Amino acid sequence: MVKTSINAPTKGGFNFDLCQRNEMLLKKGMQLPTFRKTGTTIVGIVFQDGVILGADTRATEGPIVADKNCEKIHYMAPNIYCCGAGTAADTEAVTDMVSSQLQLHCYATGRESRVVTALTLLKSHLFSYQGHVSAALVLGGVDISGPHLHTVYPHGSTDTLPFATMGSGSLAAMAVFESKFREGLTKDEGIQLLCEAICSGIFNDLGSGSNVDVCIITKGHTEYLRNHQLPNPRTYVSSRGYNFVKGHTEVLSTKITPLKSKAEAALVDAMEE
């Protein structure tokens, strides 16, 4: 009805009202429905001019590949990008929301967004949902105070690192980083190391696969290399297609049933208006 211009505190966060009921149902033997987690390899490194982010492109629903070429590197601001692992819907929604908030903040301050702003917005949102928003993120960008790389966990904790990996393929990718990373890499060295790490995830982890996406962020310039590497090209057995010639398949028995018309056309009056 009447709306005044006071900013009332928003009713956010998770509603825990049904937890008692859920516990009661579990005790009676009912199973909680499980949600789908997408396997992923996402990585980020800091190099001499900025930050490089990388991700594989496979989205899985249990044992099935749902999307062979999905985009896991999300836009947050012109100078900040975020890779997402975990539940795909959660990562999409949370990065879109924070991207929107960053844009509004940008207009209000008149300045370029900072990575720590994005980080704080993400972690406070995830914390208020107590880990139920299943988004594990690698956030990277370059702002006025330099290049930054962070990891954000679903419960809301964050790390600040020179190189980071998340997702089911994170161990495979981290193995590559731990042996080959050094400070002050050049752009080409950084991309090569990153692609090696993602490929390690693609080939050694079932939840990751298909192609490599790379995003290079430097001061004043961002390059998004979609499908930078395609190590899993589709190979077709026969380019002519398959041809089934009559007589090549053995016929065991034949039964022919003529179709009888069951509908009877009847003369009826037109529908009354």
Add this chain to the structure above:
Amino acid sequence: MGDSQYSFSLTTFSPSGKLVQIEHALMAVGSGQTSLGIKAANGVVIATEKKLPSILVDETSVQKIQLMTTNIGVVYSGMGPDSRVLVRKSRKQAQQYYRLYKEPIPVTQLVRETAAVMQEFTQSGGVRPFGVSLLVAGYDDNGPQLFQVDPSGSYFSWKASAMGKNVSNAKTFLEKRYTDDMELDDAVHTAILTLKEGYFL
């Protein structure tokens, strides 16, 4: 004014069918700094004179023309603080539109929503109408567009318009100078000339 006994309550119509508070709000607009907008063939220009109360004011801290989205800007005539509130609300609405439809908000939609906010404040209890008129300039798929939004919440699309002090002279000047196939550079030049006309008033 003869309707003065009806001007205490905003939500009451006067016998002549006017909402007197809105008339007063338009007076507030009419005594504000001149601002104008011109729609050219390949863009829109909005301009205003940034008149500061004293030379001691830090001019970089005053922003009369502001962005609502990357392709929509706004200038106002009237009370500056009121325009700030509207710009903030419009920016948020533009972001909400983008979140919902994944499309940058078209100029007409944003104008409509801003006008709806202004109208809300003419029909609620305990609030007063906004003391600003806005000139919204934007460029989207439908080309360059220029809209004026009044304190009552009504909006008009213009080829060229002026608001604030000296509006009649400015509009006459624009009527003489405006052509449909004007280029953006010509439009900028005309805008500056129009503002100069009223400079010494």
